[in-house]
Amino acid sequence: MTQANLVVRSWLYRGASYASILLAWLVLSAWLGPKLMPGPGETWAFVQRELERGVLLVQVGITLQRVLLAFALAMGVGLALGFASGRSQRFEGLLEGWVALGLAIPRILPIVVAYVLLGLNELAAVLSVFLIVLPTVVVQVREGVRTLDPRLFQMSRVFGKGALEVLYFVAWPQLAPFVWGTARATLSLCWKMIVFAELLGRTSGVGYQIAFYFQMFEMRGILAYGLAITVALVALDALLAWGGQRAGRWRAREATA
Amino acid sequence: MTRVVLQELSKSFLRGQEEKKVLERLSFALEPGQFLAVLGPSGCGKTTLLHILAGLEDYQGQLILEPRPRVGYVFQEPRLLPWLTLERNLAFALRRPDGAKVQDWLRRVGLGGYGRYYPHQVSLGMQQRAGVARALLIEPSLLLLDEPFSSLDELTAQQMRVELQGWLAQTAATVILVTHNPLEAAYLADRVLLLSRSPARVLAELEVPFPRPRDLEAPELWQFARSLVRCLEAGA
Structure with missing residues (x-):
């Protein structure tokens, strides 16, 4: 073929x-029946109505902003912590309790605790989601760092390469497929958790809209907003998947050689 | 060119609670431009010795490298970066980009048309040639060769030994070759250092009494190689 x-x-x-x-x-x-489960046509009509009212794009934008903020924070901090714990057993040991706790804790708990401690505000929503996804990023990046080939670092040292060159030419190409994969998983987790945080304690965003239409028992609204944010995030995920494919091209080439 | 002096150099590794001695009070000196082959049984610490000379391992005792060397290193396996083409792998070793130099060395090692190939697209022998070119194009003052042909089939290895003699004639580096092949040592080196089983001690240090260029088929070379084996066996 x-x-x-x-x-x-x-x-x-x-x-x-x-x-x-x-x-x-x-x-x-x-x-x-259409009352309990409106079909694609009725849901699309609702989406159009919300678009015309100018509400849908604003609400999706608000949610996306929160998702991207939590995502950027989790990836930034998670990359640094994951890299450090992959390179140093001592650091990994120091972090282990926190990571184990973070992975085991029910995911709703940090949201509720943050709302109680910090109030029903943006900081609490974003911070709690950041804390929920951070352990996953740390663990995945750490595993990626462990697969780095130490012989290539040795070679770079012999040829007198500086830290930045080693990071760019030696570490990053090996780590990039893991980082892109982690980014996809993190983005997916972030948006689910942000919608949940909005549902629990915000007065804007897709989660709030879903809660609002739930109280009105309006399934079209629930599905329309759920669908809108899903489409937006599928597009973002496709972008990350493309990046991951490019980053992993050399592995694919080697595998098919 | 670098002068190399080792005085009472030792190296131990910690294995759990136990300290394992790998090199024991090695002493030898190498004048600039000389070629020394270090011959010893597998696992006796030859590679560790090269790692120390390359600054990759710490040690006890004294090591003098004068002047501070520019080290070229050919590893047992090519150790190329799989995501870079052969020409970019060579360029990686340089401090400043120099495309002409890269192309020149690719040609010298017989990889003229392969600069844009990725390592997996060429044979292991060609990858190792690129590894040799990478070590030589930086114009090293100290060249370390760690069993550079051990991962190749004998036919390719034989061919590359002959070619290496020619490539080395174009450099003025002090060379240390680690090998467990006595014929390779006798063919390439000015002097041969024989090491015992781990922890490695110096068993003997011999001059190779043949002028260059040498003939791999020469009976006296084979005889000399056999005498190296006898020395190793006596030491063991």
């Missing part, structure tokens, strides 16, 4: 997968 055929087939499978979701939605809507 030619490469072009393989690509076409791969896209066909993807298309079939999305079509099956749409079909399941239609079946569920027909079975439960």
